[in-house]
Every structure is written in structure tokens, then in C-alpha cells.
Amino acid sequence: MAGPAPLLELRDYSLSIDSFDGRLQVLDGxxxxxxxxxxxxxxxxxxxxKSITVKSVIGxxxxxxxxxxxxxxxxxGRDITAAGESAIRRLRGREVxxxxxxxxxxxxxxxxxxxxxxxxxxxxxxxxPAAAPRTRAERRAKALALLGQVHLPDPERQFxxxxxxxxxxxxxxxxxxxxxxxxxxxxxxxxxxxxxDVTIQAQILDLVKExxxxxxxxxxxxxxxxxxxxALCRRILVMYAGTIVEDAGTxxxxxxxxxxxxxxxxxxxxxLDGSVTSLSxxxxxxxxxxxxxxxxxxxxxxxQAGARCGRERPRNLEVAPDHWTACHLFDGGVE
Amino acid sequence: xxxFVLKRALLLGLMLIGLILIMFTxxxxxxxDPAAVAAGPDATRxxxxxxxxxxxxxxxxxxxxxxxxxxxxxxxxxxxxxTTRDVTHDLLRYFPATFELxxxxxxxxxxxGVPLGMLAAVFxxxxxxxxxxxxxxxxxxxPMFWLGLLLQFFISLKLGWLPLGGQLGLLTERPPPxxxxxxxxxxxxxxxxxxxxxxxxxxxxxxxxxAPALAAIIRVNRAEMIxxxxxxxxVTARAHGISQFRIVAVYALRNAMIPTLAMIGLRFGWMLGxxxxxEGVFDWPGIGLYAVQSAVNSxxxxxxxxxxxxxxxxxxANFMIDIAYGWLDPRLREAx
Numbered sequence: 001m002a003g004p005a006p007l008l009e010l011r012d013y014s015l016s017i018d019s020f021d022g023r024l025q026v027l028d029g030x031x032x033x034x035x036x037x038x039x040x041x042x043x044x045x046x047x048x049x050k051s052i053t054v055k056s057v058i059g060x061x062x063x064x065x066x067x068x069x070x071x072x073x074x075x076x077g078r079d080i081t082a083a084g085e086s087a088i089r090r091l092r093g094r095e096v097x098x099x100x101x102x103x104x105x106x107x108x109x110x111x112x113x114x115x116x117x118x119x120x121x122x123x124x125x126x127x128x129p130a131a132a133p134r135t136r137a138e139r140r141a142k143a144l145a146l147l148g149q150v151h152l153p154d155p156e157r158q159f160x161x162x163x164x165x166x167x168x169x170x171x172x173x174x175x176x177x178x179x180x181x182x183x184x185x186x187x188x189x190x191x192x193x194x195x196x197d198v199t200i201q202a203q204i205l206d207l208v209k210e211x212x213x214x215x216x217x218x219x220x221x222x223x224x225x226x227x228x229x230x231a232l233c234r235r236i237l238v239m240y241a242g243t244i245v246e247d248a249g250t251x252x253x254x255x256x257x258x259x260x261x262x263x264x265x266x267x268x269x270x271x272l273d274g275s276v277t278s279l280s281x282x283x284x285x286x287x288x289x290x291x292x293x294x295x296x297x298x299x300x301x302x303x304q305a306g307a308r309c310g311r312e313r314p315r316n317l318e319v320a321p322d323h324w325t326a327c328h329l330f331d332g333g334v335e
Numbered sequence: 336x337x338x339f340v341l342k343r344a345l346l347l348g349l350m351l352i353g354l355i356l357i358m359f360t361x362x363x364x365x366x367x368d369p370a371a372v373a374a375g376p377d378a379t380r381x382x383x384x385x386x387x388x389x390x391x392x393x394x395x396x397x398x399x400x401x402x403x404x405x406x407x408x409x410x411x412x413x414x415x416x417x418t419t420r421d422v423t424h425d426l427l428r429y430f431p432a433t434f435e436l437x438x439x440x441x442x443x444x445x446x447x448g449v450p451l452g453m454l455a456a457v458f459x460x461x462x463x464x465x466x467x468x469x470x471x472x473x474x475x476x477x478p479m480f481w482l483g484l485l486l487q488f489f490i491s492l493k494l495g496w497l498p499l500g501g502q503l504g505l506l507t508e509r510p511p512p513x514x515x516x517x518x519x520x521x522x523x524x525x526x527x528x529x530x531x532x533x534x535x536x537x538x539x540x541x542x543x544x545x546a547p548a549l550a551a552i553i554r555v556n557r558a559e560m561i562x563x564x565x566x567x568x569x570v571t572a573r574a575h576g577i578s579q580f581r582i583v584a585v586y587a588l589r590n591a592m593i594p595t596l597a598m599i600g601l602r603f604g605w606m607l608g609x610x611x612x613x614e615g616v617f618d619w620p621g622i623g624l625y626a627v628q629s630a631v632n633s634x635x636x637x638x639x640x641x642x643x644x645x646x647x648x649x650x651x652a653n654f655m656i657d658i659a660y661g662w663l664d665p666r667l668r669e670a671x
């Protein structure tokens with residue numbers, strides 16, 4: 001892809017995880033790149049490897065049991081595939097921040113919001129050689145400013161509160177404030193609204209949208225909900241069983257889905273104007289990762305699959321400007 | 336927090352009365368006539384009756400209980416038939432030695448057990464974890480009196496590093512009492528050579544006494560740390576670049592300490608009971624030895640007094656652990 005140098009780039013990234021039953025081939029040849037300031041969504045069914053992809057990139061998947069089988073990851077032009085713990089920690093602390101699915105369990109129950117947020121601020125400044133260490137009062141002021149930035153009501157009081165005294169939406173705001181503490185260049189949001197009530201979901205999405213617009217950082221939003229992703233992202237990656245099957249602009253993807261899996265996903269969204277009978281699912285379920293299907297990983301569930309699909313791995317092909325898909329249908333046919 | 340402590344303190348008072356009631360009941364259903372024992376084998380019927388009256392043993396049970404309760408609460412635990420001294424006087428003489436021993440043993444168990452449990456969890460299933468498991472398994476597997484004998488044999492007799500038994504050397508004088516705890520008094524009086532000597536005497540019995548608690552603390556803390564380190568909030572801390580040391584020693588440990596504290600509280604009781612064996616091996620002039628010698632002489636008042644004191648210490652230890660819970664966990668503080 002042309003344009004500015006990518007902020008995050010994965011090339012042919014494959015990851016396996018040793019489990020009790022055998023080695024899981026979790027990711028298979030994942031390639032994508034994110035430009036600075038770009039907002040990208042990754043969608044797919046639960047268990048398709050969305051979270052693992054980003055978590056392993058920033059070293060949150062313990063290794064062992066995880067192992068990088070092939071490929072490279074680079075951030076801002078630096079190869080971080082084999083970076084040591086301290087380098088990865090510096091990356092996590094300063095340049096990449098992450099928010100998580102369930103705000104109930106991602107805050108430590110025994111420390112106040114203020115203690116946890118101040119701790120994050122201190123950790124981030126310790127990782128930044130240019131930053132002058134702050135005093136406790138300065139850290140508190142910074143924490144209160146961050147809580148204000150995420151529109152947490154009454155930040156002075158919530159600073160002294162324990163997580164169990166906050167609602168789910170408020171906790172998610174606290175987690176977002178933590179993520180913003182180091183002024184990251186890339187924010188990863190892993191199912192940021194899945195665990196919240198629908199009304200709170202909308203508020204959190206508005207907040208993320210506002211932060212994206214005002215702070216100009218790159219964002220990866222992971223979700224199984226195409227609606228969430230469509231509302232925020234200009235570009236969407238569709239993942240299936242550890243592979244990226246389609247990569248396109250949001251409008252383009254919704255109007256012209258190419259990959260049979262993407263079409264299935266879109267057909268599975270209930271629409272207000274359609275009757276219930278028009279709702280369709282994709283037959284079958286996510287394959288076994290220990291012995292994944294040969295060739296295209298989707299072919300056992302694909303209505304259009306042919307002999308070639310079980311034999312040969314599809315190449316990632318640009319089928320329209322900035323619209324990539326990995327399917328034999330667009331690369332000489334399935335037979 | 337003040338309300339939390341107050342409620343716990345009230346509960347402590349109620350439990351104390353319950354403990355006294357249980358002690359009283361047991362002493363009255365136990366076989367044997369204490370008046371007859373007190374009067375001695377050659378006493379006449381009349382002499383026994385006089386003693387019965389003197390101790391109030393002819394009154395109805397509720398009256399006897401009331402007398403006993405008020406006496407106990409005033410610090411009057413009766414008289415020892417064997418030593419002919421007030422039980423309170425005897426307990427005051429023997430209990431501080433036991434208390435000192437238990438505190439040092441518990442300190443050892445916690446200060447060694449908690450970090451070892453943490454390390455075992457962090458290095459789970461690797462060499463260090465296995466080495467620590469060896470320590471914890473052998474600590475439970477060796478009976479304390481046997482461990483005590485081994486320590487005496489190797490450390491004292493073979494190597495001559497530490498004294499065999501007793502609280503101080505025969506020629507050393509105890510520091511003038513302030514708290515009745517030799518280690519503390521020696522420090523307060525500035526007698527550092529006495530302090531060193533007392534410390535040398537207490538190490539081996541404390542190690543023997545702490546072994547089972549050490550094993551329990553290592554195992555509970557390891558299991559809890561492993562569980563806590565898999566919690567989501569640990570991922571948050573890691574994702575924000577907080578150092579591994581801080582994550583383990585602050586974020587995870589505080590969460591893991593809550594169940595570990597429960598184990599420590601229970602172990603206080605076991606330890607106070609275990610002093611009977613260890614004091615025997617190390618000739619430690621404590622309450623365990625005193626209680627055993629009284630029991631074999633059917634000397635009831637000291638046995639009851641010692642049991643009451645041990646029971647109360649156990650309750651007090653658990654009271655303090657309850658307070659520590661509240662301090663550690665804000666949710667518990669509010670729930671009360």
C-alpha cells in the first residue's frame with residue numbers, strides 16, 4: 001500500500017501455542033499494516049485469533065507456550081519480532097496502549113482508581129528517558145486531567161474510589177484513561193463494549209470516536225460486532241481461523257464483500273427492514289486449530305469451495321483498489 | 336474502618352465468654368473430684384468438705400459459673416495445687432516465654448514462607464519451584480519434635496553453633512522485666528549481649544515450631560499467587576508497562592495475601608498447641624510444659640487457666656487477622 005510508512009506492520013506472521021492436546025496453529029500467515037493515525041477494525045467470530053494477534057504483537061501472550069513460527073512484526077520501522085521483555089515493555093508503556101473487554105475484571109479490586117492510574121503514569125514516565133519525574137501531586141493532577149478527558153463524572157471523588165464502587169461504563173472510562181496516560185501512538189481496543197449495556201456501549205463508542213478525532217492516534221478496534229467497527233473505522237480486516245481473509249475500506253466492504261466468509265458475516269447481521277427468515281448463519285463452526293484444514297482454512301464451510309481450495313492456500317490479492325482478499329474465486333477459479 | 340474494628344472487638348468479647356463457658360462445662364463433666372484431689376490422699380471427709388466449701392464447689396452450677404466468670408475477668412484463675420501459687424502468677428511467669436517463641440516462629444514462617452510461595456508461583460514448574468516444593472514437603476513431613484532433635488544433634492552438638500536448650504545461659508541474668516519478653520526487654524534495657532544470647536537460644540526451637548506453618552504458608556501462597564497472576568487486572572498492569580517486580584510483589588501479593596492470612600491465623604492455634612512438644616525438647620520454660628505437668632497431676636485450675644490463655648491468644652491473633660483483612664480489602668471493610 002502506498003502512503004506514509006506504516007506504524008505497525010505484520011508480514012506473514014504465524015504463531016503456534018502449545019496446549020495439553022497438542023500444538024495449536026493459532027495464526028497462519030497474517031499480514032497487514034496500520035498507518036499512523038489510521039483507525040482499523042478487525043472482525044471475526046469469537047476464537048478466530050483477533051485478540052491473540054494483537055496481544056502477541058505487544059508481548060502479552062506468554063512464550064512459551066506461544067511460539068512465533070514465521071514472519072516479522074515491525075513498529076515504526078523497527079523489527080520487534082524478537083524484541084526482549086524490556087524493549088517490549090517500553091513499547092507497551094510508551095507507544096502502544098490497550099483497553100480490554102471486561103472492565104469488571106481488568107482493574108485491581110484492592111487499589112483505588114487513583115492509585116492504579118498514578119501507578120500507570122509513573123510506570124510510563126519511568127520508561128520515557130525524556131520525561132522529568134513528577135511529584136506525587138503532579139501525578140495526581142495528571143490523573144485527574146486524564147479522568148476529565150474521558151468524561152468521568154466527579155473525577156476528584158472517583159480518584160479515591162475502589163473499582164467495585166464504579167459502574168461498568170465508569171470502569172471502562174478509567175481503563176481508557178490509563179491507556180491515554182502515555183500519549184500512545186497506537187491504541188488497541190479489544191472488544192471495548194462487549195461487556196457493557198447497550199446505552200453505555202454507545203457512550204463509550206462516542207468517547208473512543210472523540211479521542212480518535214482529537215488525539216490523532218492510530219487505533220485498532222477488535223470486535224465480533226460489525227456495527228461497532230463500521231461506526232468507528234475507515235478500514236476493516238476480516239479474520240477467519242487465524243488468517244486474514246479480506247481487507248478493505250468500510251464502505252467498500254459493506255457494498256462489495258468478496259470473500260464468501262465476509263458475505264456470510266454480513267448476511268448474518270439482522271436488519272430492521274428484513275424479515276426474520278432472511279437472517280442466515282454460516283454453517284459449521286471454527287475449525288480445530290491442531291490440525292487446521294489444508295489449503296484455505298475456510299473451505300470446509302464454504303458453499304463455493306472447489307477441489308483447489310482444499311489443496312492450495314489462496315494468495316492475498318488486490319481485487320479492487322485497496323481491497324484485498326485471499327480467495328481462489330478471484331485468482332483463477334476454484335477447480 | 337473504626338466501625339469494622341469495633342464490631343470485631345465486640346465479637347471478640349462474646350467469644351471470650353463463650354470460651355470461658357466451654358472451659359467451665361468441660362471441667363465439670365470431667366471425672367474426678369477436684370476437692371478430694373486438693374485435700375490429698377490422707378484427708379478425712381470433713382477436710383474434703385471444708386475445701387469444697389472454700390472453693391464454692393457446693394453451690395449450684397450457674398452460681399459456680401458466675402463466680403468463675405467474675406474471677407476470671409478479674410484475673411483470678413484460682414490456685415495451683417501442685418505449686419500452691421496463684422495460677423495467674425504462674426501463667427505470667429511461663430506464658431511470655433511461649434508467646435515469644437510463637438511470635439518468632441510465626442515471624443520466621445511468614446517472612447520465609449510468603450517470599451518462597453511468591454517465587455514458586457513466578458517460577459512455576461521450573462527448577463526453583465521444585466526446590467521450594469522440597470522445602471515445603473519436608474517441613475510438613477518431619478514431626479516437630481523430631482526436627483527439633485535433629486537440629487539439636489547437628490547444629491548444637493556436632494557443629495556447636497547454637498545452644499542446646501533453655502531461654503538463656505545458666506549464668507546469664509534475665510533483664511529486669513518490662514514486657515516479660517526477654518528479647519524485647521533486653522533491647523529496651525540496652526543489654527545487647529543478652530539480646531544476642533536470647534536470640535541464639537530461640538532460633539532452633541523457633542525453626543522446629545515454624546516448620547509446619549512454613550509449609551502451609553508456602554503452599555497456600557503459591558497457589559493463590561498462581562491464581563491471581565492469571566487474573567485480568569494483571570494483564571492490564573502488564574499492558575501499561577508496570578514492572579514485573581511491582582506486579583508480583585504489590586499487585587498480585589496483596590490479593591494473594593487474603594487467603595494466606597486466613598492460613599496464618601489458623602496456624603497460630605496449631606503453633607500454640609505445638610509448643611507442648613517443642614518446649615519439651617528444648618527445655619523451654621513455657622506454658623506448654625507447665626500445662627502438661629499440671630495435667631498429669633490432675634491439677635485442674637492451671638490447666639484451665641493455660642487453656643483459657645492459649646484460647647484467648649488464638650482469638651486475639653484471629654482478631655488481628657480480621658483487622659488486617661479489612662485493611663487489605665476495601666470490599667470487606669464496607670460489607671461489615
